[in-house]
Amino acid sequence: MKRIGLISDTHGFLDENVFRHFEDCDEIWHGGDFGNIALADQLAAFKPLKGVYGNIDGRDIRDRFPLETVFYCEEVKVLMRHIGGAPPRYNPETRQSLDEHQPLLFISGHSHILKVIYDQDRSFLHINPGAAGKQGWHKVRTLVKLTIDGLDMRDCQIVELGRRG
Numbered sequence: 668m669k670r671i672g673l674i675s676d677t678h679g680f681l682d683e684n685v686f687r688h689f690e691d692c693d694e695i696w697h698g699g700d701f702g703n704i705a706l707a708d709q710l711a712a713f714k715p716l717k718g719v720y721g722n723i724d725g726r727d728i729r730d731r732f733p734l735e736t737v738f739y740c741e742e743v744k745v746l747m748r749h750i751g752g753a754p755p756r757y758n759p760e761t762r763q764s765l766d767e768h769q770p771l772l773f774i775s776g777h778s779h780i781l782k783v784i785y786d787q788d789r790s791f792l793h794i795n796p797g798a799a800g801k802q803g804w805h806k807v808r809t810l811v812k813l814t815i816d817g818l819d820m821r822d823c824q825i826v827e828l829g830r831r832g
Contacts, residue, residue, distance in 0.1 A: 668816040669693045669740055672714070675749075675776030676798035678702040678723065685799065686713055688810055688826050694740075698776030698796060699749025701728050721749040721776060737768050742818045744770045751775035754786035754793055765789060772820060779805040783823055792820055801831050 672689035679702025689695055695714045699721030701707050707728060710716045718732045735748040746768050751761040752775070765773065773786075773793045781797030797809035808828040814821050 671813045673796040673811040674799045675796050676700045678800035678802040680800040681706050682828050741815045745772045746770035747774040750777045754784050779803040781809045
């Protein structure tokens with residue numbers, strides 16, 4: 668059983684409360700737009716970190732994190748990429764990747780809009796943790812926590828970090 672902390676779109680800002688909220692997590696997954704390598708280093712020093720680079724990330728982040736990653740957590744196949752869309756509207760690259768890998772969990776970022784949606788047509792859970800940073804159009808900064816136990820995904824919690832401004 669693993670407890671996962673999901674974060675995205677930090678854009679170089681890391682709220683100190685992230686560490687308190689992710690204290691009980693085994694891993695942190697970042698959905699892209701870290702903003703700088705120092706932020707990634709802080710998260711990686713705290714908990715094991717998986718991530719993908721986003722459209723605003725520079726060479727330092729892109730050298731460490733891929734555009735897309737596919738991995739298993741427990742028995743759940745996970746696909747993560749920054750720009751992906753959401754059910755039923757995926758961009759062409761994401762649609763191709765979803766068809767190829769057939770994940771049970773798809774993590775994305777980019778939109779700054781928190782979403783936890785089960786895609787009935789493709790039979791997987793889609794999560795976008797929203798945006799934890801201060802740049803963008805979102806009004807509230809958010810995180811998501813999730814437990815994965817074998818094939819079971821449960822205890823999904825939405826964490827509000829406060830207003831963007």
